[in-house]
Amino acid sequence: MPGTTIDLRLAALSDWTYISTIAIYFLAMVLYAVELAFSRKRAPEKELVAAGAVVVPSAEATPASAARPERSLPDRVGRMAVAFTVLGALLHVSSLVLRGLAVDRVPWGNVYEYISSVCAVAVIAYLVFLRRHPVRRLGAYVLLPLIVLMAIGGKWLYAQAAPLVPALRSYWIVIHVSAAIISSGVLLIAGVASVLYLIRKANDENPRRFARIAEKLPEASVLDRLAYRTTIFTFPIWTFAIVCGAIWAESAWGRYWGWDPKETCAFISWVFYACFLHARATAGFRDKTAAWINVGGFAVTVFNLFFINFVLTGLHSYAGVG
């Protein structure tokens, strides 16, 4: 039977890589913070031109636009931060691959592995977005929750490399859980973007509020776009993940939907994101209400990750701490 023997050497190597990943992310976060601290306030961006009722988005800036011959010190620090993030992401992925090889199965069979995978997706999503949008100033804010999550995962939720329990032995774990991981990871970025958007908005309305944080954040429209793009990218995947979960539940638990706490939570967060999309299309709710709803969806996602697994017992709880 596959996945019943464990390579302890690879497992140890994976653990070691995991810890290094956290260290590298931490370093990157510090560098991002240094860049923020020493860079000037936002350069006044040129006013966007409104054509009729249609707002033209700012040209999609690329890092190439920063290719001035003389780079400032903060700029060089920021570039280093990105380099470290990339390095961290590579280590992170290796840690997952090693774990997978050690146990000869997908590396997301318990909460520790799941959290690690979600964080890896979040970092990769951020890096992908960074290639095309000016969001380097968000680096520290993106890495902070990830470092916290990974530290909690490594310290309190750590599970020894082990084979899967029988209920999880199904190809649906590959499909359903990977879709859930991708969604949660990308939605994490959306959540961070919406929180920062609200801060930025509050500051735009009253410059005294959140002055120190807000003045170095990107434009509200950039944050809004980040939140919106990541959410519309994820929503179909999240829907797919839930439907696959239902298909799996039908063959594993005897019914496709039973309002198990984890199922309920998934439903709630799905409705939150549907709400977000509607709010974006409804006059009067487009801006701050939508962002609040997105933050709510994010909160439910995180809540689902921890609370349901540890406080309540549901059918999903066997996937809990090892």
Next chain:
Amino acid sequence: MTDLRAFLRNTWRGLTSMRTALILLFLLAVASFPGALLPQRSLNAAKTEEYIQQHGWWGRTLDQLGFFEAFASPWFAAIYVLLFISLIGCLIPRTVEYARQMVAKPVLTPRNLARMPHHHQVETALPVDEVLSAARKRLRGWRIRVDEQQGTISAERGYLRETGNLVFHFALLGLLVAFGAGKMFGYEGQVILLANGSTFCNSAVLNYDSFRAGLRVDGTNLSPFCLRVNEFKATYQHNGQPIDFQSKMDYQIGDDLSGDRWQQADVAVNHPLRIVGDRVYLQGHGYAPTFEVTFPGGEQRSSTIQWRPGDQSTFLSEGTTKFPDPPGITDEHQRRERQLAITGLFAPTAQYNGAILTSVFPDLLKPAVAVDVYRGDLGQDSGRSQSIFEIDQVMVKSGKLNKVARKNLELGQDLTLDDGTKIKFAGVEQFVSLQVSHDPAQVYVLLFSVLMIGGIFFSLTIKRRRWWMRATPAGEGAAAGRTVVDVGGLARTDQAGYGEEFSRLTSDLVTELNKRGA
């Protein structure tokens, strides 16, 4: 009268507005929280009762308000019914509008293309009609309207967005209907069977240990099949973590039911048996010790009944095996003094702490029992319901049922009571607990879910965008005979990203014009 009409119309408008839909959707999310946070009766009745007890008045009030069956509560129903009325009210006009758009031509070219978010102007030596034909060629796949007189083309693309969106919302309605139908016409029953060739037939509700029927199920129309459980096998890792559960079964359906032909099936976790519209699941397993009683007169009785697994990692189980009919006794009064019950613990892999039996492994390596034997009146005629796992403590307290022996027995060992009755721990069988489920609507649920995913995918990834061109002959003088080509573009939804496509389209057109001009 007109007042009433106006009132109804306003209510309808209000209910089907986007704003109301948004609020209802939000309420739906909020109203689902109790279902996630509070124990729910349908999932765990015992825990729910305990919670209500612990919370006194507050618990009882929440109970009356339906918080422990949140998803069956009137307030939850109210929200989703309103939401779906709102959805229908929203979908009807949108569908009509959609149908109109599908046959309508793209909108006329605006007078001033320079004011569009995307704009470009070139000049070419080609005449207007040549420019139009070049553009038409490039605009394959777009819906276009050409005005030769004015020298304009309007093009539009991305109608699939609205298609996807409507499909998604309609599928959502379908999903709810199918979900409800499944609840009405479905049923679900549990039964425990010894894995030694025991049979079960899905012919009557009574054959189940527990049964939950949908509103439209009265138990007379169960899908006909029979099962025979031949074997159950669990494999474990050395640390006791299970690797695999599997049960070998035979089943009969259709014409076979009246004969003796059986078909084979392996049922395992994640692999239910699907027959005649029903599904049979392997939900659990455990052990059933066999006790052989030899009465003083030499008569023998044997019984094998499931004991309840307590700990899933060691399968230390507890239970009671009852012998209510001692042989050779016809007098009812005497019979009630001589009934026997063997109660205690069963360990698949025994270990002793002093005389205390525990189990150290879930598999059947060294089975043993620690039993108390009771004799007297089991209380089965008392009218109180009897648990199959326990003896009636009321009878024990009242002194009518007395403990007469206590001993640890390994497989094959026996004990002798004061009256010479011998009780032997003669063997162990495995049992499986099976669930039979029936839901005629679940394929439709799946179908609508797939439509939803497809619909939402197109709705969110496709952009509705417009492209216009105006070719104008360029006046007199040096420019005479040349044509000025203006192009403009507008994405009707989320602007970002159209720029690239617009530039590509425009530069392709320019390339084509240059080619033709050369």
